[in-house]
Amino acid sequence: MTSSVVVVGAGVLGSSLADRLARSGWGVTHVEQFSPGHVRSGSGDESRLIRSSHGDDELHARMSRRALELWRELDPRLVSPAGVAWFARRADGWEAASERVLTRLGIPNERVDPAALFPSVNADDLAFTLLEPEAGLLRAREGVRALADRAVAAGAQRVTAVARPDGERVVLDDGRVLEADHVVWACGAWMAALFADVLELRITHQDVFYFGADGRWAAPDVPGWVDFDGAAYGMGDLDGRGVKVGPDVEGPGVASMSAERRNSPELERVARAYLAHRFPALAGAPLVGSRVCQYELTPDERFVVSPHPAYGGRVWLLGGGSGHAFKHGPALAERMESWIAGSEAPEACFTLGDHRRHDVQLRTAGTKL
Known part of the structure; x- marks a missing residue:
């Protein structure tokens, strides 16, 4: 007998799960109030880095590597094969830990001269530069749409509506009520208000900037890059949009999802x-x-993939993904299928509870500027 699921949210996490379950034969209803990849989602920018380095965290290194394979299976054109360079300011920091894990897992990496990667680079403050040559730059908005569209092609029903929880049911703004064997809420920053009784999320404003450069800075000839201890990341000019720079300091809190998205002059200066x-x-x-x-950040900046404590495994929360959801989305959905079906227990680090501690291990910011 076919299992059924309502997935609320068509960002990268919700679309990854809808796609995975639809292609596995589940009856999927996929609900989104706007459209997949819309600009107000946490997945609203055009591009993301896809890399496996996660310090000494082997679970996320493996999952990111698998996600890269799945993005390329979805459409090879989604990933620009630029590689990602890590600017290590310490000999024994995040990058050295990543190097050890990647080597143990057989994921290609090498120490390189950054001058060979960039038309102009200052490496005076660096201990070394670590390159993941098989990492890349994801065309993020296109990727979300491709996942959501493949889900529909596999039989998922897409519903455009505002949804709210009503126990194990989903109530839409037009009065319809959706019921299924399982409901998964994957609605990004909106989850903070919908499930404040069980879920702790910080919703923050984050800026990225694009700067004009000549043709020498075009990706994939110029790689993506991360300066963990410098709290910054970016990439070469992908698709003519400019060289991307993202200060990865934690931004101010956002009180309303309807807030205007104006860039911070201070972060532009940074x-x-x-x-x-x-x-x-x-x-x-x-x-x-x-x-x-x-x-949308959890206390330890790891995902939430957990059954709601009140509904006996029928209602699930999937979120806490901003900043790293694209590096894991399709692979996380692959694993989540067995968790929802009950054939395997979810990873303990993703479940609800007081075991979460404040750190910044999964983001590209090891310090504050």
């Missing part, structure tokens, strides 16, 4: 200063674009 320091030839490069995202 991005410009970092660009001038790390890539001297781009000092004074013009700002050609920007984006405001909203992160």
